[in-house]
Amino acid sequence: MSVRELSSADLVERAIDGDRRAIGRTLTLVERGGEIADQITELTHPAAKGSHVVGITGAPGAGKSTLTGQLIRHLPTLGLRPAVLAVDPSSPLTGGAILGDRVRMDDVAGDGGFIRSVATRGHAGGLALSVPGSVRAFDACGFDPVLIETVGVGQVEVDVAGAADTTVVVVNPGWGDAVQANKAGLLEVADVFVINKADRDGANDTRRDLELMLDLSHVSGHEDETGYRPPIIMTTATAGDGVQALWDAVTAHRTHLEATGQLEHRRAARFRYEVRSRLGTRFEASIIAATADLEPDGRSPAAVAVELAGHLLA
């Protein structure tokens, strides 16, 4: 029987059992949202054990896909079972997307690891709404860690930080990259920095720049609050260099979170983030309906909004 003909309960059961097609179908239903996705949430929530969620972000061309590919090739040798959500933007005009991250992550199929390509589907400039639900599904199916790989432009890196336990920011050697990282607010969200293509000229300069910026944030007191300074890992993803060091840094961060009680703190933040975005989706429909035929009536937009809010929340 095709997995498309199964009930949600049977589907999730098969997925948790390890059936790759069932896992794939489950993720599709999560991505579609709506009632069935909520059912999936209910079914997977109890089985989710709390896999380590790692966000991998950075500018286009930094080598994130290659690096992620190396990780999912390497982690099974440590006895782990990784899953990847590779997120790419949907076209705001047509709603379609070209999802090409798998190309550089190949050959993992059947080795226990799982790669899923995700389009942002209308959630312009940010992470797909379905990501927390997909993470939960992977978690329930026994995948740990779950890697979320995205391009860090616009809102995305903030969203990734909201969805992940550990956020890895990937930059390349070059005078601009460290500066760009700072400007984009990546310094605040990064738990681990990676300088990929570390075999290129300027790698050490970029590292010095980043260390300097981290020093400054230490001066501003940020580090004292968390007791944690993001390490800078040098990698050459195409050669597989630095991959174990990266994973060591990620697990060290996880340990730090557990030891300081911050893991629960972050998990709670992730919970709030997910509830918030679900509420947003629910209300968005009502908001659109309420404002569809609005015409100016002399009152200010502020006054109109206040009145409508009263109706919607009543």
Add this chain to the structure above:
Amino acid sequence: MSEQPRWREHYDATHLRDVPFETMSGVPVDPVHGDEPLPGQYPFTRGLHAAGYRSRLWTMRMFAGFGTAEDTNARFKEILRNGGTGLSTAFDMPTLMGYDSDSPWALGEVGRAGVAVDTLRDMEDLYADIDLSSVSTSMTINGPAAAVLAMYIAVGEKSGVARADLAGTIQNDILKEYQAQKEYIYPPRPSMRIVTDMIHYTSAEMPKWHPVSISGYHIREAGSTAAQELAFTLANGFAYVEAALAGGQDVDQFGRRLSFFFNAHSDFFEEIGKYRAARRIWARWMKGRYGATDERAMMCRFHTQTAGVSLTAQQPENNIARVAIQALSAALGGTQSLHTDSFDEALALPTEKAARIALRTQQIVAHETGVTNVVDPLGGAPYVEWMTDEMERQAEVIFAHLDELGNGSILEGVYAGIDNGYFVGEIADSAYRFEREVNAGRRIIVGVNDFVEGNEDDQTNLLRIDSTTEELQRKRLETVKHERDSVAVEAALASLRRAAEDASVNLMPPLIDAVKTYATEEEISNAMRDVFGTYVEQAIV
């Protein structure tokens, strides 16, 4: 100061063909018209030689290669019997990608797109009973080019022909693989090391050999515009020059050995402007930026092939007209050698008859049209000069971008452009734009989106390749592997790996040693994959 006397001196010293330089009606014509610079004079816009085709026609070089080495050897001998002196070799896909005929990747591919070469044994059979000192061989191969050249050298040695007497070309233009043809093996930087090693080696040991044929053909086939073809190709050329210079080589010495390969597409005047701009740009840059002093190192000599992508499956006989017009543009553009496509190539490999018509097309242009009587006959025509300038202008914009990307180095700019998807992105954009124009009917392709009456006609007889070649080749390979000294093979591969790890060692000598042990092409490529890694492209659509 007029350059006319210098041009006249050069012209008078040139041996001309023994034909009347008259129109069909008997009107004698001057070899050149119009202004300076004249043909054969820097920056060579109007041609590389003062007498143009009056002294020598372009080489009518037709691609061949199929089946086993024996099949192709027979075809070579036929060409030589018919008076040809140029042997042009096509290889099958597994050979092009560094795989042997018994690799799972080779299934269904052995001997189809060209000849299968697994070991030196195949090369020996390919050129059996051919005096390599009296022919010029062209080998169209890129990723594994060094190994294949090593095999050719070994064949020469075994038959008593010194390296210095081997004449020919190997395509070996790895940069365009990342941009267009996708027949790469290793990542860009180690691949460049291989290419510069080959340039260095041939400069010193093989003065009759062209180690790189810097190609725009494939870039254009992948969907680029004419200006992109021009600019990406020349930029790749500049990159090779910079790499060779960085390795301490002499620009005048290796510069003479570089040649190019362009597409001849359908917009007649755009192509002619492109060829003329290519010569002008290359000369200026080689002299001005890279310090060449020998004029031969400033010359953009090129081979041209008519655009495969312009051939339609609908009403295929129309392709004969397309190819004729494209060939004419290449002749008016001053190409040094030309391959014309066969009319049935949109569907399958050409039949013998179709291949003959393609050759006859060149012969008609050369002998019946009179365009070869005058050098750069369109020079001075306002549109042609404008088009030449425009192609150059657009190319310079691209060079400026690459220069910036590379912080003052075109080589670094090209690496960066490969890395960040610039080339493949531009090409994909141009391809998509073209497709949309055709789709919308704004650009007419006869037989495809207009003038479709005649499409229902039966398709011509197509060439079908059978699968017995694959079986035969696998058996041959098995035999070679059985008979060779595997200890010697392992030792040679280990040496090769060590050489690969040391950037100061030229790879050609250890490669020649390795091929002589009958190590297979895949074994050799794998030894280098171990050290250099393999290249996986990004999905830039």
Add this chain to the structure above:
Amino acid sequence: MSAEPVIRIVLAKLGLDGHDRGIKVVARILRDAGMEVIYLGLRQTTASIIAAAEEEDADAIGLSMHNAGHLALAPAMLAALDEADLDIPLIIGGIVPDQDVPILEAAGVAAILGPGAPAEEVVAAVRNAVSA
């Protein structure tokens, strides 16, 4: 967003053939029609394509063929899908001589698109194959 569920299609090339101009144009066409294209690109195997189709819960697979390999490669893909018991439509695009079209259709290929097939035809072929 539209009421129809988004179509997800895997696009790939089997074997060594490196001509990807056509498959890239098709990828854009399908994206512009609102589909999600899982672009695997060059040098895929039947195994890697099936693994992707499973993980991505793809609604269809599109293969692009140029080097006269269609008579070997298309049946190989169909056989692999059969063996994996994966019942999703296979669409072939590229250079397929007229006389071979009925052969491929009889073997189970859902649709065959010639080189330069107009966008409307490409989109319709995928939509029809998926809803069939």
